Amino acid sequence: xxxxxxxxxxxxxxxxxxxxxxxxxxxxxxxxxxxxxxxxxxxxxxxxxxxxxxxxxxxxxxxxxxxxxxxxxxxxxxxxxxxxxxxxxxxxxxxxxxxxxxxxxxxxxxxxxxxxxxxxxxxxxxxxxxxxxxxxxxxxxxxxxxxxxxxxxxxxxxxxxxxxxxxxxxxxxxxxxxxxxxxxxxxxxxxxxxxxxxxxxxxxxxxxxxxxxxxxxxxxxxxxxxxxxxxxxxxxxxxxxxxxxxxxxxxxxxxxxxxxxxxxxxxxxxxxxxxxx
Numbered sequence: 001x002x003x004x005x006x007x008x009x010x011x012x013x014x015x016x017x018x019x020x021x022x023x024x025x026x027x028x029x030x031x032x033x034x035x036x037x038x039x040x041x042x043x044x045x046x047x048x049x050x051x052x053x054x055x056x057x058x059x060x061x062x063x064x065x066x067x068x069x070x071x072x073x074x075x076x077x078x079x080x081x082x083x084x085x086x087x088x089x090x091x092x093x094x095x096x097x098x099x100x101x102x103x104x105x106x107x108x109x110x111x112x113x114x115x116x117x118x119x120x121x122x123x124x125x126x127x128x129x130x131x132x133x134x135x136x137x138x139x140x141x142x143x144x145x146x147x148x149x150x151x152x153x154x155x156x157x158x159x160x161x162x163x164x165x166x167x168x169x170x171x172x173x174x175x176x177x178x179x180x181x182x183x184x185x186x187x188x189x190x191x192x193x194x195x196x197x198x199x200x201x202x203x204x205x206x207x208x209x210x211x212x213x214x215x216x217x218x219x220x221x222x223x224x225x226x227x228x229x230x231x232x233x234x235x236x237x238x239x240x241x242x243x244x245x246x247x248x249x250x251x252x253x254x255x256x257x258x259x260x261x262x263x264x265x266x267x268x269x270x271x272x273x274x275x276x277x
Contacts, residue, residue, distance in 0.1 A: 045135035053089035125207020152185025
């Protein structure tokens with residue numbers, strides 16, 4: 001995040017958004033666009049929205065969704081999200097149709113603190129690619145040093161959004177070997193493309209916790225800076241329910257990732273004490 005971005009980050013607000021489009025891109029995977037008020041605060045890569053999925057009788061808490069894109073049009077602001085159907089809330093979301101009202105709290109959370117003088121290496125795992133697409137778009141528009149993208153998935157069917165990424169700086173890996181390197185995306189970086197690390201890029205990472213922990217260790221071993229977007233279920237999004245506490249190294253406190261994250265310096269997190277690493 002640049003100094004200018006930090007200065008424009010605004011307090012969250014609750015609004016009634018409207019579904020603009022919804023597309024099932026793969027079985028159980030959905031691309032969702034919402035119309036927001038024209039004066040809705042600017043959103044930045046890594047930030048998220050908390051949406052109420054279903055009726056208040058079905059679920060108490062909103063659910064967090066990372067932002068894939070944000071733009072202004074003549075009469076509205078448009079936000080793009082990407083999600084998988086994994087439970088009752090997202091099952092309800094999959095039934096939304098254009099024009100449906102959506103209870104929306106945001107913008108929430110922190111954004112990536114981009115180093116303008118260092119190359120960027122974006123490391124995504126599965127659905128974690130969503131906010132990194134947004135970051136890639138902004139970095140490319142700013143004409144910064146080389147931007148590389150490493151994308152790991154369990155299997156080919158979970159690969160999405162490839163049309164957004166230039167092939168010459170893209171590395172793909174899959175756990176089952178159905179696409180790209182056979183193995184994890186961290187293994188691919190270490191074994192297949194070590195030259196991508198020669199100019200000491202900053203790692204910007206998003207994905208499941210196991211990937212974040214592996215990326216943190218990978219970066220620490222090589223003396224590289226690494227920022228991760230933590231995954232959690234942010235029931236309130238305001239630091240009140242205390243359900244997203246993260247243990248920190250050398251600090252006698254826990255970080256509330258819903259407001260102090262989700263993007264944090266990977267070196268601050270005590271990964272050994274993380275509950276699901």
